Amino acid sequence: MTEPLVVDGLARSFGGVPAVREVSFTVGAGEIHALCGHNGAGKSTVVKMLSGQLTPDRGRILIGGDAVRLKSRQAAQRRGIALVDQELSVVPALTVLDNLLLGDIGAPLVNRRRTAMARGRQVLDELGLARVDPDQPLATLGIGERQLVEIARALSQDARLVILDEPTATLSDVDSERVFAAVRRVASRGCSVLYVSHRLSEVLRLCDTVTVLRDGRHVDTSPAAELTVDELIVRMLGQTPHRLAARAAPDPDPARALTIDRLAVPGRLTDFSLTAQPGRIYALAGQLGSGASDVLRALAGLHPRATGTVALHERAVRFRDPVAAARAGLAFVSNDRKSEGLFLDKAIRWNLVATRLPELASAGVLRPRREQRSAQRLATVSGLAADRLGVPVATLSGGNQQKVFVGRNLLRDNVFALLLDEPTRGVDIGGRTAIHRLLRSAADAGLVVLFASTELEELLELGDVIITMRDGRTVGRYDGGVEGTVLMRDMTHGVSAA
């Protein structure tokens, strides 16, 4: 047997709780093999075992026919397994070439510049980064190109198997296409690819074979050509998720609307205007750099140089200061829940009530019982276990962390508008449906809901009104039915209507 990778009966548990049980699959040479499953299905654990970060309790890993024990990432690297992690691990301050050499066990002690340079050039060319200079600081590249450099680094290590863990989670669709092209090129050279992703349509387009995990078990391995997104979802969830019904627009209520007039952020956003009615969900469709996210950040007070006028509930909002924006009733959910959202080491309870402390206090003194009641109610509403509120948020899955982040803004008397930047980024499908339901019920309760997203499925599913943006300008506005292809065209090639 000379298959590059055979996984046979792999199992691993944590503290007696099995995370992976009896997972087996085979990856052939030059095959792009997808690993799917929602959070908690065991994908990350499998990836960690294959890349030497965890040792299996049972089962075997065969590389090129040899059973191996991988005790560290270096050991895995020596066997030809390269991992491109979920989060970027490139160093912006270094040059592209330095980043390529970073963590490469094959790099000689004394760096031979010319050899390294030639090799770096070759690897970059192969990934379609021909216009990138190896001596260029990485900071000058866009986020998509950085991701490609990270993939290039994995390739430059003469890998037989490249594991890509959510490589496109932070990328716009255009940048994702470049990653797909690179992955195809890598595979065409005979290198195998294990591709972990939540984005199912991209999985079906890119991959040859799909292995589905559910609750740590191996559900199925089948050719991607035989699957549809819906079938894949059914296999991942074991049930068909319901699509939310289309809704009639509520009567406009100007007294409770959010009025944005010629909002601008120098270099990022030009003259954005919108009157958002309560009870409706407004979707800002735009890739990274389109200004969609800047609309939300400016409203939340995080762009001190923003200009324009904003009013909520007929009161002017001082939107250049986050404290004033929050006091005016705007609640912001950042696209980066780890560094700009949650207090990870703190308990769920603390996180849920973090922004409503004054309401739970009398004369500045907290009332523990009121706090506990409030946290429990929010946990129940957000679909979190109400009996585990003392657990640090860091121990939760991405989906549940996001529920805490969104849930913290619900049921507040003094919040009138929710601003969400990529509300389901890095969230599993189950969690995503739950968060969409939360946002819908918030709108039903009379809130203005405004969110930005790059995902077509999310935009179509959740947005009552979709506004497309590109290069800091509004391209189009769609109140009724619209095709995904139209949105995509607006987002990538659209010209300003103004």
Added chain:
Amino acid sequence: MTTSEVSPATSVPQRDGGRRPGPLAIVLGVAALAVLVAAVTTQRFLTLDNARAILASAAFTGITAIGATLVMIAGSVVSLAASQTATVAAMVFLATQQWGLGVAIVVALACGVALTAVQGAVIGFWTANPIVLTIAAGFAIGGLATWFSGGTPVYAKVPAFDVLNAVPLGLPLAVYVLLVITVLAQWILRRTTAGRQLYLVGENRAAARAAGLPVGRVTVLAWAFFGACIAVTGVFLASFTTSANTSLGGNLTLDAIAAVLAGGTAIAGGNGSALRTLGGAVLLSVISDVLLLRGFSTGAQILVKGVLVLAVVVTVHLRSARGRR
């Protein structure tokens, strides 16, 4: 709620809520045990007089350290200008004795609060680097002290401060004040909105800002409390020495930081408590006392304290670094 609403991911094994003894508890436990053994085998350690001496010497540093705890929890690292601020507060206190003890205390406290709250405002609202800012502030405040005193010691015209050197029930008044301030700080941290916000700001300042929490305001509050604590220390130092020269503050800055760190409060913010700092201050004071009774030099005392603080800091850092992943 029905269980079907809970996604399977919530059944990840629960970390026990900090009940199990962590490495920090072990380090501090070993240190306390070693100190206890050394103490019991040291002559004259287990006497009432010695216990009083330990508490008395912990009090001055301890009061400032409690204030520093709040600032450290808020993530502002710490002020390196505490000694100078205490000196200025002491001088102002002595120079205003003729107006009566109450007025003198109020003026000294106001002085400490003003000097420190301004630094807090610059750090809280404009995100200045606390270390750099407070080094600069330390020079400026030291200069203020020299200018105020003309370089000579400040004496009181009327010794109204004598009341503060009282020893009710055999313990210096400063010890009672330390206990009251500890309880007050602990209550602020645990039971007030501002206290909770201090922990949140210290843990993740960017998140607190994006959520619209009053980052600047709570930072200023923490620093103002710190300033008041420093001023109280200055008042007691002045009463104790009956005069104040420019070096009155001595090693107060670093001693206070050592007490906070020995208590296991994380220098990066977001964690810690006033009770721990009280423990840290007493522990350091016991170490000094034992070494003093055994005839070791001041150098040896500082060395041992330094090693303990280092061990605690390293342990705390390793724990939080691993916790993050």
